Ligand SMILES: *[C@@H]1O[C@H](CO)[C@@H](O)[C@H](O)[C@H]1NC(C)=O
């Protein structure tokens with residue numbers, strides 16, 4: 001613990017360091033009161049905002065009674081991307097919180113993620129709100145979102161989880177636009193939602209590894225036959241030019257558990273020349289290829305770049321001590337244990353992203369959604385999904401061990417929160 005670095009530490013204190021805490025309670029008695037009752041880790045984080053903004057600011061619309069009842073005050077400061085990390089916090093249940101859309105009201109949702117339509121009857125999973133420890137995340141505001149996108153192209157690039165984030169964004173804004181002022185065109189690779197009066201598009205580009213592979217389209221079912229062209233991205237990337245806001249992801253496709261067949265140079269040389277690499281090694285080379293493309297093609301004055309971190313999978317119920325559970329099947333509540341981290345999120349892969357993005361010339365904002373999504377074992381599509389264009393039959397639904405999907409998320413659901421964070425950054 002380097003207490004010695006205190007002069008700068010008082011500007012940007014490292015978290016959870018005790019000496020700083022002693023100093024700050026003098027400045028900030030509100031947080032001190034909260035500290036007596038609320039959980040300690042949270043209150044530490046609160047302290048850092050005190051010098052900047054009055055602690056009581058956020059509580060002004062609450063009565064003193066409310067505060068006493070909860071034994072804590074909401075003294076988080078307003079979201080400021082420079083100051084607030086969104087990845088430490090908690091999910092708070094709020095029954096009166098209504099999603100902006102349902103899987104019936106939004107015409108653009110894939111059946112795959114339309115859990116209610118597919119038979120899911122519990123609905124608590126739709127009423128949790130993510131609350132960062134040290135700031136308040138503004139609610140998603142569809143009007144504001146469209147205003148910020150006026151005259152612009154927003155494009156999500158990546159895999160099916162990224163497609164979920166795209167559909168969530170579209171569904172959260174489309175309902176305020178009259179029918180004749182909006183459209184959606186779907187393609188094999190590129191799908192475009194258009195808000196005509198705003199001259200704005202919200203697009204999705206399918207590139208599950210970002211780099212090229214032989215399984216981009218059509219998908220090869222057998223992971224052993226998939227070959228990644230880790231040094232090539234141009235075929236996809238030429239479609240990313242001129243976009244104002246790019247949001248990338250790639251993770252789950254790399255995690256087949258097998259070593260990855262990778263190829264340098266031309267596919268025309270045939271598949272024989274491939275080399276098998278460990279997952280993080282292949283991932284690193286692939287992401288570097290992507291990073292080099294970004295650094296030499298993106299003008300940071302015109303284009304903002306985001307990278308969504310890995311979306312956790314929940315296929316081992318032992319991870320959250322439900323030894324009788326079957327994957328995420330039947331889970332109806334988030335994990336409440338702070339900093340819960342399951343086996344579906346590979347920290348090595350996360351550190352590859354951090355190290356590559358850290359060395360890029362183009363600034364990339366990390367949408368670090370992994371920790372907050374880790375808690376949400378209750379929010380996957382589970383058996384309320386479809387495979388190969390067909391909703392699961394009752395018989396399949398009764399066999400969650402083989403059919404529960406604990407990778408994708410129901411919509412409305414967790415990706416709405418990812419977009420709430422994205423909008424806060426825009
Ligand atoms: C719950 O959500 C409703 C509707 O958005 C809001 O008015 C209310 O303040 C929320 N309650 C809490 C405790 O955050």
Ligand SMILES: *[C@@H]1O[C@H](CO)[C@@H](O)[C@H](O)[C@H]1NC(C)=O
Nearest residue numbers: 296297298299300301302303
């Ligand atoms: C971006 O803008 C800055 C300041 O206006 C300018 O110095 C820089 O050359 C610009 N970069 C590019 C790639 O256009």
Ligand SMILES: *[C@@H]1O[C@H](CO)[C@@H](O)[C@H](O)[C@H]1NC(C)=O
Nearest residue numbers: 319320321335336337340341
């Ligand atoms: C699971 O049980 C272990 C051992 O009792 C405990 O340390 C851990 O916090 C539990 N995990 C969760 C998610 O409750």
Ligand SMILES: *[C@@H]1O[C@H](CO)[C@@H](O)[C@H](O)[C@H]1NC(C)=O
Nearest residue numbers: 324325326329330331398400
């Ligand atoms: C799932 O939940 C339902 C309703 O609570 C219950 O009837 C059923 O036995 C549960 N199934 C399993 C496998 O736990």
Ligand SMILES: *[C@@H]1O[C@H](CO)[C@@H](O)[C@H](O)[C@H]1NC(C)=O
Nearest residue numbers: 087309350353354366368371
């Ligand atoms: C995202 O947040 C986690 C903590 O929740 C951290 O360990 C990780 O390094 C962060 N990832 C990136 C790429 O910044």
